[in-house]
Amino acid sequence: MLIESVAALRARQAELSELWAGLERRVLVCAGTGCVAGGALEVHAALTQATEESALDVSLELSSCADRDGPGGTLLVESGCHGFCELGPLVHILPDDILYTRVRPKDAAAIVEKTLGAGEVIDRLLYKDPVSKEPRQGHGEMGFYAHQKRVVLARCGEVSPASLDSYLATGGFCALATALDTLTPEEVLREVEQSGLRGRGGGGFSTGRKWRSALRAREARPDSRLHVICNGDEGDPGAFMDRSIMEGDPFAVLEGMALGAFALGSTRGYIYVRHEYPLAVRRLERAIAVLRDAGLLGERILGCDFSFDLELTRGGGAFVCGESSALMRSIEGKPGEPRAKYTHSTDRGLFDEPTVLNNVETWALVPYIVDHGAAHFAAIGTERSPGTKAFSLVGKVNNTGLVEVPMGTTLRRIIFEIGGGIQKGRAFKAVQTGGPSGGCLPAEKLDLPVDFDTLTAAGSMMGSGGMIVMDERTCMVDVAKYFIDFLMGESCGKCVPCREGLGQLSSLLAQVTRGEGSESLLSKVESLAETMELASLCALGRSAPNPVLSTLAYFRDEYLQHIEKQRCPAGVCKALVTYRITEACTGCEACRKACPVGAITGEKKVLHVIDDALCTRCGACEAVCAFDAVLVE
Amino acid sequence: MHSMQLNGRLVNFEAGQTLLEVARANEVPIPTLCHHPGLESHGGCRLCVVEVTRAEWDGWWRMVSACEFPAADDLIVATESERLSRTRRNVVDLLLARCPETPFTVALGRDFGLAKSSLAPRAEPDDCILCGLCVRVCAAVGAHAIAGADRGVHKQVGPPYAPPSFERPPGLAPAGDCIGCLCCAEICPTGHIRYENNAQGREIWGRSFRVVECASCGAPLGTPEQLDHFAARSGLSRDYFERCDACSKLDTARAFDQQVMGEGTS
């Protein structure tokens, strides 16, 4: 439906907000990648069917709630990621705040009949506190949600990402409307500058300053165009904030880009999404089509003198394309090889023209800033890192998922209060932030506030927001080698230090994991790392040694144990560990059945034995043993 | 006129010059490997790294490739330091591990005080150091016949649709866009690009070429593909390329002679 003017948009917003406010109840089935993998779409279908068979007044779209005589009724939709992916599929019922976890299609009938019909809570579907084992009814009772502050994720899990109506009903496009009828481009730009927003993609560069320099570059070259790009090539392993935002609130990303284009006088945008995120691609493509139909993208938006359109490019599976110059090469149809950034892409970027590139989270924050004002945003977080930051909290924590906290929140609070501590009551060892460019921080750094500058000073970095928690069973040498191997596969191969250096670092670290080498090997590692940091062409190579250097700095002893004592304290490095069954074995046969290579022998109720020659150290026996009788040493 | 500090000396430069150009103009040596003054800078070898800073940077500095970094007013550049020597030596060490037997890298290693690499040699070494000169010269000539394939440690250079990445379908000629000009082989510093060139013909990138001879003296001129390409690129008639420079010179002499004779009789 075409919205022809700003006034018409405001009228529609008012109408939809009223409908939204009048809803009696909202049932949100999480349709993020995690929950969909667990069968969320089937759950949604089953719930739809069950409601149709019931006498309940349930709509599947916000606009159809308007057809009834009075307001009210229940809205049942697939929403974006709720964040608590581990326990999916999730069904959240509002305003009752009942969160059902691990929902199966067969539970649909009970949910409709008991909860929606009779207002009863089904205990067995509730989340159980990992420590007390007590059921928790909803977000309000769960540490995971209670300690978060959701700004950029506010709509993720609250609305249907496919529905422009829901976006409008919850304040969407208010910012663009304000910009178009009351603000000048310069005022929008100044708002972003004053908010102190720093790029959420990793570098933490001031967004306002970036915009300003691109604008100056364009003014210096009047014949050039200015391009805006959204970097949705979230390549950091262990990070999925941007995926969740693109899947859960695609309109916010697009509105942010439109606002940026308005401020910068750009008419052309590109959104680059990695192809490994098919759901994000589909939802964004759909959202773009919907906005074109509504007149919110394209020529003369809302009848105003502002035209902006954008196109979606799928990445081809190259981590290096997260690097801005490589990403631009990729959009131009070339291999993603970076070029030296001695000239900034704000001057010469895409097609050699001034370009502003921000990541998904940064763009999605722009409408919030324009809506609420720079001062409001700057008041959140810390002085030098204002606002909130979304993290993907994963690894060996109890509550894994997507979280958003004000900048300056301590690592401890995120890991222990939101994350619920370490799995199986094991000891915390390290937290890895910043992906392959970041580092591992040990327990003594847990009280550091999380912001751009503090993490960098500690030898890691904010990065895009991946936060991987490691426990005593994680080997830090193995982790360092993991990152080096990852980067070795992702290096573009253009410059010598990165291409050759990663290969050499990998083989040196492999020696350590086999218990070979001596301390001189470590100094060789450090020397190579220095050369890569100083001399590599792009940020990938320059930051590649960080995981090695940070683990060497904080866990050097663990390296030495491998080299000097041929011991992997975490029991991970296969060449240095053996699996043995202790006296605690009850002869239950679980491990014997689990062993994929038949290396375990033993009769029922008799102590089992592992044949070391056959054992592949796959860990299956340890995983299934209920009596902690499998010892890794 | 612009000026900057180079190794503690104030030097002038012209807008648009790179640090390498300024250094060379002032006879300050900087080692290079992948650089060629006639080709676009690549910045791949990182041997030409130098340290740059500014007074207002408050002690902060960075290492940049001189072949790409634009000279700028009031920049403070150092081309020698212990850190730079260490970095350059490590870069050479890495290349020597990549090509342990290649005479070029062995000689380079000696220049940097390395009798042999301190690192593990590549399992199946060849002579390619991936400097990208061949690809850039091929692009400059306008053939675009070769390019990088794959990436990272697996990166290699060659014509498209070539093994070992996959089987070339039967019937598809190798190196289809190659014009046999041999520029890539000429420019290759390590001799990795093998070729044959004699009166009978040329062979490069697995493809054989005929050689066109001068219509009057029979001197070899080049491959038909090469001459076609030159004709297309220069907008000149193809006939034009059937004679060698010596015979063209003779033609010129004859033409002059007739002109002078003609004037004499008129």
Next chain:
Amino acid sequence: MNHDFSELEGILARYPKAPASLVMLLQDIQEAYNYLPCEALQQVADELKVPHSQVFSVATFYKVFSLTPKGRTIVRVCKGTACHVRGAQLITDECERLLGLRPGETADDLEFTLEVVNCVGACAMAPVVVVGEKYHGAVKPNRVRKVLGVKRC
């Protein structure tokens, strides 16, 4: 290999005939044919007026592209950090053993391709194996056989 290239025309028509369409076009061709047939690459180069060497460069640079046919079922083991610390290597080893394939290899009968991929963004369910379109979370080594749906080999 003989192929029906009738679909190719349609794919080529989707994008402007400009070099910037290259990556997108190859994505669509990969999707349609399960690999990038050489004949298609040549046609793309000619249509977009991009050097063949550049098309080949792009086709081999990005990991999503394959120049050889992939299996009917693609098994992707996630090697994201979260999956790694939760034992993805053990899962990979088990997949290799059961399928008799190394990562990146395709079975001779084109039944399976085994890939070890970068983070699929489902880190909370680590370790993750994606078989075809289906995501499997919290995979244990002894469950791999079931996840893959293969018999003992």
Next chain:
Amino acid sequence: MSEAKRLFVTPGRCIGCRGCEIACAFAHPVRRPGGHRPSDQPGKSRIRTFPMSAERHVPVVCLQCEEAACQAVCPTGALQRNEASGAIEVLTERCVRCMMCVVACPFGNVHDEPAMREIVKCDLCGGDPACAKFCPTAALEYAVRPTRNPPPKPLHSVAGGTRGQMAGAVSTTGPSVR
């Protein structure tokens, strides 16, 4: 510009002594590939005299065309005019020896020198051409205007008309009368 010196060729005065060729060869000694210092060995002469009959000889040397084909086709910008001497010179360090200039010159005045792995052409010896100095009959003169009577025609005007079929095709060449 009217006062700039040029190389004038007056074929009618040439006696075919080939002194110019020898002078040129010694003025451009061989530089071994990679060697920085020139050797004593004479290099390839960039000028040649051709006997047309027992009496008539024609020296041919680069015209330093105003819009030179060699310079236009060079992909690396290795051919540049030396504004002081007016000569188009080969900047050897920029040259990739693709041979395009060699075949593009309609007059055969750009040469490959395989022994030196270089492209060579007349550089007017940097502003003091040896050939002119050694020419005993002033068939070659490096001057603002010719010094003897009858005034010989400048080579440039001759060249334009003769190989017209070629020069016509070379839109970038067309040596012009000054």
